[in-house]
Amino acid sequence: MKFVLLGAGQRGMIYARYAHQKGHAIAAVAEVDPVKREIAGKEFGIPEASCFGDAAELLAQPKMGDAAIIATMDRDHFGQAMPAMEKGYHLLLEKPISPVPEEVLAIEEKARETGRQVVVCHVLRYSPFFREIKRQLDSGAIGRILTVQHNENIGNFHMAHSFVRGNWRRSDTASPLIMQKSCHDMDLLVWLIGSECRQVASFGSLTYFKPENAPEGAALRCADCKLKEDCRFSAYKAYLPVMGAWPAAVLTEDQTEEGLREAIRTGPYGRCVYRCDNTVCDHQVTVLEFENGVTATFNLSGFTNRIARTLKIMGEDGELRANEYTNEIEITRFAPNGADQSESLLIHPALPTSGHGGGDGGIVEDFLSLLEGRQAEAASDIRYSVESHMMACSAEEARLTGAVVNIRDFRFRHGKKERV
Numbered sequence: 001m002k003f004v005l006l007g008a009g010q011r012g013m014i015y016a017r018y019a020h021q022k023g024h025a026i027a028a029v030a031e032v033d034p035v036k037r038e039i040a041g042k043e044f045g046i047p048e049a050s051c052f053g054d055a056a057e058l059l060a061q062p063k064m065g066d067a068a069i070i071a072t073m074d075r076d077h078f079g080q081a082m083p084a085m086e087k088g089y090h091l092l093l094e095k096p097i098s099p100v101p102e103e104v105l106a107i108e109e110k111a112r113e114t115g116r117q118v119v120v121c122h123v124l125r126y127s128p129f130f131r132e133i134k135r136q137l138d139s140g141a142i143g144r145i146l147t148v149q150h151n152e153n154i155g156n157f158h159m160a161h162s163f164v165r166g167n168w169r170r171s172d173t174a175s176p177l178i179m180q181k182s183c184h185d186m187d188l189l190v191w192l193i194g195s196e197c198r199q200v201a202s203f204g205s206l207t208y209f210k211p212e213n214a215p216e217g218a219a220l221r222c223a224d225c226k227l228k229e230d231c232r233f234s235a236y237k238a239y240l241p242v243m244g245a246w247p248a249a250v251l252t253e254d255q256t257e258e259g260l261r262e263a264i265r266t267g268p269y270g271r272c273v274y275r276c277d278n279t280v281c282d283h284q285v286t287v288l289e290f291e292n293g294v295t296a297t298f299n300l301s302g303f304t305n306r307i308a309r310t311l312k313i314m315g316e317d318g319e320l321r322a323n324e325y326t327n328e329i330e331i332t333r334f335a336p337n338g339a340d341q342s343e344s345l346l347i348h349p350a351l352p353t354s355g356h357g358g359g360d361g362g363i364v365e366d367f368l369s370l371l372e373g374r375q376a377e378a379a380s381d382i383r384y385s386v387e388s389h390m391m392a393c394s395a396e397e398a399r400l401t402g403a404v405v406n407i408r409d410f411r412f413r414h415g416k417k418e419r420v
């Protein structure tokens with residue numbers, strides 16, 4: 001297979017590398033940053049004439065491959081996905097499909113109209129951890145699901161890196177937090193519960209990472225701050241110890257101490273976490289009711305130590321508790337009383353061999369199988385992902401208005417032609 005890569009950043013390089021290592025060609029790249037463009041060009045052996053400075057330039061050329069990997073920023077996806085499908089490319093499309101509901105529905109419609117395969121990077125559907133949870137639920141391990149408690153623990157330093165200082169700090173230039181971080185969680189809930197969502201309510205705000213919480217005397221940048229030795233958000237503490245790895249790798253291609261110190265001195269990741277131009281929530285709670293009657297609570301929080309999802313799924317016959325960090329799934333069948341031993345099973349799913357709990361490699365494999373005709377459908381086909389995006393958009397509307405939002409009604413208001 002031949003791929004073209006739009007956006008040779010963190011995500012794009014992961015998928016392209018995986019496909020390349022499996023023997024597939026990266027025939028062309030579009031990347032605005034000349035350093036990243038050159039790195040991708042060299043690594044994948046792309047001729048200079050097929051290295052473009054902008055996705056639009058690449059898409060203006062005759063078709064150069066079977067599929068496009070679209071891994072640019074959230075608000076660029078629509079403007080690139082639509083012409084790419086018209087040109088004949090199948091898509092491996094980063095999430096969010098788009099933060100704008102009308103655009104999400106239009107991309108899905110275009111995929112149907114043109115017959116293109118569009119796989120959305122809900123990588124967690126492919127991780128051994130979540131696959132095992134799904135397998136247990138489908139095999140009836142806890143009986144019919146009644147209610148779910150799901151937590152997305154962002155991790156405090158990750159919150160500061162991505163959603164306070166970084167690319168996804170503003171909902172107007174990127175996406176609201178519930179869309180950016182948790183269209184994955186909405187997707188997991190729909191998939192695990194096995195039903196579409198009927199309605200949502202949501203509450204949350206940006207409470208902590210604001211100027212009024214800055215310690216007295218804090219400077220605008222860590223480089224100039226006399227409090228940096230004692231501040232846990234000091235960029236020097238966040239990035240220097242993990243030079244060469246995420247999240248330090250996001251700051252600059254120059255992963256030397258000099259390079260990082262310069263990026264901290266001058267770049268966005270050296271700003272004081274209390275004095276950035278961030279707008280997204282740092283905590284948000286969403287309550288959901290599904291069409292099959294299952295209820296769920298979803299707690300999205302930047303105030304956790306670990307970066308890991310934790311779930312409790314409660315069924316008629318037992319409960320399933322899962323912790324991504326410890327890689328443990330515990331299934332307990334209910335006992336008739338407090339004295340009897342309840343029946344418990346502790347499962348440790350296979351350890352991941354790629355990022356996102358194994359999901360990064362899994363999704364590329366699935367996309368390849370689909371393109372090569374080895375399977376009829378991908379687990380993360382866009383027609384499934386649209387639901388998670390409607391839920392995330394509805395939750396944000398619910399948060400902003402205080403209303404309970406009906407998902408079908410939301411979809412109808414944002415472009416679905418017929419009420420289904």
Ligand SMILES: NC(=O)c1ccc[n+]([C@@H]2O[C@H](COP(=O)([O-])OP(=O)(O)OC[C@H]3O[C@@H](n4cnc5c(N)ncnc54)[C@H](O)[C@@H]3O)[C@@H](O)[C@H]2O)c1
Nearest residue numbers: 007008009010011030031032054055071072073074094121
């Ligand atoms: N699936 C997941 O779990 C997951 C995880 C993180 C990020 N993401 C999503 O992946 C996307 C990319 O995130 P990232 O972390 O790789 O960001 P990134 O900033 O590392 O990469 C984006 C790249 O696109 C390039 N770019 C911007 N405009 C362009 C244009 N017009 N033409 C060509 N290149 C252009 C940028 O220079 C940058 O290198 C985002 O939409 C993000 O939400 C998904």
